[in-house]
Amino acid sequence: xxxxxxxxxxxxxxxxxxxxxxxxxxxxxxxxxxxxxxxxxxxxxxxxxxxxxxxxxxxxxxxxxxxxxxxxxxxxxxxxxxxxxxxxxxxxxxxxxxxxxxxxxxxxxxxxxxxxxxxxxxxxxxxxxxxxxxxxxxxxxxxxxxxxxxxxxxxxxxxxxxxxxxxxxxxxxxxxxxxxxxxxxxxxxxxxxxxxxxxxxxxxxxxxxxxxxxxxxxxxxxxxxxxxxxxxxxxxxxxxxxxxxxxxxxxxxxxxxxxxxxxxxxxxxxxxxxxxxxxxxxxxxxxxxxxxxxxxxxxxxxxxxxxxxxxxxxxxxxxxxxxxxxxxxxxxxxxxxxxxxxxxxxxxxxxxxxxxxxxxxxxxxxxxxxxxxxxxxxxxxxxxxxxxxxxxxxxxxxxxxxxxxxxxxxxxxxxxxxxxxxxxxxxxxxxxxxxxxxxxxxxxxxxxxxxxxxxxxxxxxxxxxxxxxxxxxxxxxxxxxxxxxxxxxxxxxxxxxxxxxxxxxxxxxxxxxxxxxxxxxxxxxxxxxxxxxxxxxxxxxxxxxxxxxxxxxxxxxxxxxxxxxxxxxxxxxxxxxxxxxxxxxxxxxxxxxxxxxxxxxxxxxxxxxxxxxxxxxxxxxxxxxxxxxxxxxxxxxxxxxxxxxxxxxxxxxxxxxxxxxxxxxxxxxxxxxxxxxxxxxxxxxxxxxxxxxxxxxxxxxxxxxxxxxxxxxxxxxxxxxxxxxxxxxxxxxxxxxxxxxxxxxxxxxxxxxxxxxxxxxxxxxxxxxxx
Numbered sequence: 001x002x003x004x005x006x007x008x009x010x011x012x013x014x015x016x017x018x019x020x021x022x023x024x025x026x027x028x029x030x031x032x033x034x035x036x037x038x039x040x041x042x043x044x045x046x047x048x049x050x051x052x053x054x055x056x057x058x059x060x061x062x063x064x065x066x067x068x069x070x071x072x073x074x075x076x077x078x079x080x081x082x083x084x085x086x087x088x089x090x091x092x093x094x095x096x097x098x099x100x101x102x103x104x105x106x107x108x109x110x111x112x113x114x115x116x117x118x119x120x121x122x123x124x125x126x127x128x129x130x131x132x133x134x135x136x137x138x139x140x141x142x143x144x145x146x147x148x149x150x151x152x153x154x155x156x157x158x159x160x161x162x163x164x165x166x167x168x169x170x171x172x173x174x175x176x177x178x179x180x181x182x183x184x185x186x187x188x189x190x191x192x193x194x195x196x197x198x199x200x201x202x203x204x205x206x207x208x209x210x211x212x213x214x215x216x217x218x219x220x221x222x223x224x225x226x227x228x229x230x231x232x233x234x235x236x237x238x239x240x241x242x243x244x245x246x247x248x249x250x251x252x253x254x255x256x257x258x259x260x261x262x263x264x265x266x267x268x269x270x271x272x273x274x275x276x277x278x279x280x281x282x283x284x285x286x287x288x289x290x291x292x293x294x295x296x297x298x299x300x301x302x303x304x305x306x307x308x309x310x311x312x313x314x315x316x317x318x319x320x321x322x323x324x325x326x327x328x329x330x331x332x333x334x335x336x337x338x339x340x341x342x343x344x345x346x347x348x349x350x351x352x353x354x355x356x357x358x359x360x361x362x363x364x365x366x367x368x369x370x371x372x373x374x375x376x377x378x379x380x381x382x383x384x385x386x387x388x389x390x391x392x393x394x395x396x397x398x399x400x401x402x403x404x405x406x407x408x409x410x411x412x413x414x415x416x417x418x419x420x421x422x423x424x425x426x427x428x429x430x431x432x433x434x435x436x437x438x439x440x441x442x443x444x445x446x447x448x449x450x451x452x453x454x455x456x457x458x459x460x461x462x463x464x465x466x467x468x469x470x471x472x473x474x475x476x477x478x479x480x481x482x483x484x485x486x487x488x489x490x491x492x493x494x495x496x497x498x499x500x501x502x503x504x505x506x507x508x509x510x511x512x513x514x515x516x517x518x519x520x521x522x523x524x525x526x527x528x529x530x531x532x533x534x535x536x537x538x539x540x541x542x543x544x545x546x547x548x549x550x551x552x553x554x555x556x557x558x559x560x561x562x563x564x565x566x567x568x569x570x571x572x573x574x575x576x577x578x579x580x581x582x583x584x585x586x587x588x589x590x591x592x593x594x595x596x597x598x599x600x601x602x603x604x605x606x607x608x609x610x611x612x613x614x615x616x617x618x619x620x621x622x623x624x625x626x627x628x629x630x631x632x633x634x635x636x637x638x639x640x641x642x643x644x645x646x647x648x649x650x651x652x653x654x655x656x657x658x659x660x661x662x663x664x665x666x667x668x669x670x671x672x673x674x675x676x677x678x679x680x681x682x683x684x685x686x687x688x689x690x691x692x693x694x695x696x697x698x699x700x701x702x703x704x705x706x707x708x709x710x711x712x713x714x715x716x717x718x719x720x721x722x723x724x725x726x727x728x729x730x731x732x733x734x735x736x737x738x739x740x741x742x743x744x745x746x747x748x749x750x751x752x753x754x755x756x757x758x759x760x761x762x763x764x765x766x767x768x769x770x771x
Contacts, residue, residue, distance in 0.1 A: 010045040056089045079167040087169035091135050101225045106493035108223040109153035114498045123159045131163035134174030161186040229254040229268050389465050390501045393669040405456040406524040413767035429686040451668045451675050458667045459504040466499035469659040473651050483519035483636045518635050539568050545633045549622050561617040575606040595694035598736035615765035626768045676723040684723045691733045700740045717748050
């Protein structure tokens with residue numbers, strides 16, 4: 001407020017500069033003197049507005065760049081002299097220089113809350129290495145955001161907090177801070193981090209990490225926020241952590257900051273971060289330019305890491321060290337390994353002997369690959385998360401082609417599908433990765449494998465599973481029912497993050513604006529919904545579409561459809577110019593030309609559109625039942641018309657017993673053929689692959705040359721046959737009545753049976769989607 005008043009006064013003086021000058025001329029009898037006096041008054045007012053900032057900047061510059069440190073031979077002496085004159089302004093300057101600390105604390109606190117929830121009597125001890133002024137401790141205790149978020153993690157809930165530093169001036173600030181806050185369980189220790197005992201701040205870096213790894217509890221969390229420079233990454237660990245491109249610094253940036261920090265005896269060599277990642281498996285990692293404000297930006301920041309820690313000092317360097325816990329305490333991660341991860345490990349120097357197939361008969365947790373806890377491999381965020389939905393994978397260059405997910409919603413009707421699939425508790429199924437929560441509600445199968453080569457599609461499913469585990473129904477409904485949440489960033493950091501892998505967390509930190517509004521109009525499928533909304537507005541049908549969605553009965557819905565919407569939507573112009581346009585079919589509807597050819601062999605685009613929309617609009621009530629078209633027209637669900645997992649009953653069923661029903665999910669980022677090969681023979685009872693096969697080129701009409709390998713689809717069908725148990729079933733959809741690849745199934749020994757067929761010119765829908 002004082003600054004605003006001073007700035008307003010300076011602005012007023014500037015506006016009335018000439019009148020005041022002329023008024024003073026009557027006293028000074030000299031225009032130059034009058035102008036100087038008025039200018040001095042403006043300068044004085046401006047300086048008074050910025051006195052605090054100017055003094056802080058000057059003190060920082062003097063102590064960092066000009067003030068001599070004197071003759072000190074020890075690191076402790078250099079630190080004391082360096083910070084003696086700026087200890088009181090340390091927090092003000094680091095607020096701008098060392099961003100990301102608040103995010104680090106939120107992520108760490110979210111993990112600690114889950115640890116306390118699962119084990120209420122577990123002792124919690126926090127060691128803040130290099131804690132200096134105690135800012136981290138005070139910030140952890142602060143209340144932020146809505147009341148529902150409370151403090152990050154109350155200091156009173158820790159059994160003990162130790163702030164360790166080798167700089168006495170900074171510790172003096174922390175002692176005064178803790179005394180003012182009344183913290184009784186916080187102690188300040190002036191000790192060397194490599195040799196400390198509990199009742200030099202800049203130690204040997206490698207020794208420090210080894211020591212932290214040894215004393216940290218296996219369920220503990222290690223948070224790091226620091227400056228770094230990273231070169232081009234060639235290690236496999238970088239791909240496991242994710243978002244490799246964002247962490248790389250330019251050559252000029254690396255050279256400048258490396259040598260700048262060396263002037264103060266601080267080493268920022270890229271190998272330091274490499275050893276940190278090698279020694280301590282990452283749980284969450286964020287990194288990007290220092291210019292970005294993590295409180296507001298869509299990208300996260302330098303090094304904000306909440307990491308769960310392995311029990312051995314280094315699985316690769318110290319395999320002989322005794323573990324602090326038994327192997328049974330480490331989660332049995334019976335997960336598949338992505339092809340990229342397999343390739344990376346085969347290139348690495350580590351032996352592959354640690355990767356073994358688990359016997360599905362002796363394990364009730366998996367029938368896929370087991371990653372054994374052994375010193376051969378470094379473990380990753382995939383192993384140390386609180387829930388193990390995601391199968392480990394490494395960022396592959398081809399993944400960079402996917403900027404977002406394709407489908408934000410399911411375009412299949414589970415009500416009819418479940419009648420025919422009949423999932424049982426002993427079933428192990430494989431799906432393309434969509435939002436298949438309904439299957440966990442109804443069938444409760446032993447295992448659900450979801451597969452998609454687009455990692456962003458997996459990030460979306462992982463977010464949904466994490467939200468069920470972490471949120472209450474009201475927040476979950478707002479995110480995925482309304483398609484928005486004003487506090488998504490806060491939820492992500494404080495509640496959802498412990499259940500996400502590093503890859504997924506980084507993706508959603510960059511895409512947090514997706515939940516500002518109209519979440520379902522994001523991603524590639526969102527193009528179609530946005531285009532539909534634009535077309536309805538352009539043709540004046542937006543209001544009528546809304547009236548159709550809230551029609552009280554089918555008669556009213558039919559009247560609006562026949563009289564207002566159908567004459568425009570299914571007009572000859574739109575059917576020929578828009579629906580028949582290959583660019584529209586691919587970019588808006590996700591229909592490639594190979595799939596279009598499947599149904600164009602039997603009908604026309606115009607007739608296909610009529611056969612799709614007419615039966616739905618005339619026979620399925622959108623307001624109370626057909627949530628598929630409710631979403632397309634309105635961009636959100638209603639509680640009267642939504643998927644089962646978005647109802648309160650469905651959500652509570654999935655969340656019951658710490659979301660135990662979701663433990664069956666395994667989210668794979670790979671091709672369906674690779675996943676089935678790794679799952680092995682007789683590992684599946686049901687495979688559901690939707691309309692994937694329509695996308696392949698027709699090899700019945702143009703078969704491969706003699707002596708050539710079978711076509712890709714034939715190889716996929718052969719792999720399906722290998723992975724399915726005797727009597728196993730494959731379910732798929734097609735845009736055509738008799739797709740060409742049915743013959744390929746018959747050649748491989750499958751008995752093909754049509755469950756649903758939508759007749760050309762028919763008036764009754766086969767389900768609520770009718771495609």
